[in-house]
Amino acid sequence: MTAPIQIMAPDLAAEVRSWLAHLAGERRLAGHTLEAYERDVRQLCGFLTEHLGAPPAIADLAGLETRDVRAFFARRRMGGASTRTVGRGLAGVRSFVTYLEKKELLSADAVRLVSAPKTSKRLPRPVGIPDARAMLEAAGDHEEPWIAARDAAILTLLYGAGLRIAEALSLPRSDAPTDPAIALRVTGKGGRVRLVPVLPAIAEATTAYLGLVPFHLEPDDQLFRGAKGGPLSPRIVQRTVAHLRGALGLPDSATPHALRHAFATHLLAAGGDLRAIQELLGHASLSTTQGYTQVDTAHLLESYAKAHPRA
Structure with a gap:
């Protein structure tokens, strides 16, 4: 899976590919989970592209503040995303910035300080x-x-x-x-x-x-x-x-x-x-x-x- 270059700078796109390969190889995440995580990061980059006027680079992610991250997820909610979808999206973005933090490319604090929305737990629905x-x-x-x-x-x-x-x-x-x-x-x-x-x-x-x-x-x-x-x-x-x-x-x-x-x-x-x-x-x-x-x-x-x- 390759993130679209037009919504992120080449250095960030390369790290997205490296992150996904890490999740698939070392973490052995399922294919649909990888697709969802890639989509979460792609949506964040699209949001930043609108505000920056250009595809974001790693330096732009490093400069994110907590209010920027909250604004992104508020946009998702206004667009009709459920609290469950937003919570999963936050998990995907957190995974990516934590990966970059471990490579000493940025600090993940801005994303880490954002709380996931509370969701009501759905009970399993078994058949009799x-x-x-x-x-x-x-x-x-x-x-x-x-x-x-x-x-x-x-x-x-x-x-x-x-x-x-x-x-x-x-x-x-x-x-x-x-x-x-x-x-x-x-x-x-x-x-x-x-x-x-x-x-x-x-x-x-x-x-x-x-x-x-x-x-x-x-x-x-x-x-x-x-x-x-x-x-x-x-x-x-x-x-x-x-x-x-x-x-x-x-x-x-x-x-x-x-x-x-x-x-x-x-x-x-x-x-x-x-x-x-x-x-x-x-x-x-x-x-x-x-x-x-x-x-x-x-x-x-x-x-x-x-x-x-x-x-």
């Missing part, structure tokens, strides 16, 4: 147990048997192992979860590796898919294939789930990621340990996993309100 089961059963209705088996195997992994779509689709053939006795090795965000137990239902669904897939798969090949044999796109999985939503009359919140949420919420409701669930999900912070306790409490209160005669 009956809906999750219905989605897994209906996934096997495709007219092409091997595609039906593929879709069923993927959704079973999302719900039965709590995988993200990207994690499921990046599994190599050599790591196909076909044996309940062997834990599944999953590489998640930031390159963090975790081990997840393989339920018999996962092993059965994956084995059924491998018995029907019409393409030869080398050990290093991506396990799940598209209709023409290429790597399967996340959009296909999302489209499949959207079709299931319509067929089953489920709400828009019934997404592939909602199956991962359901995995955590249903484990917690059954008495699962929060730390263990954190490990299974691959969350870096326990606070992220704690969001599921709020979901469980909300469900409990809703059930109480519906069932208690004095509610």
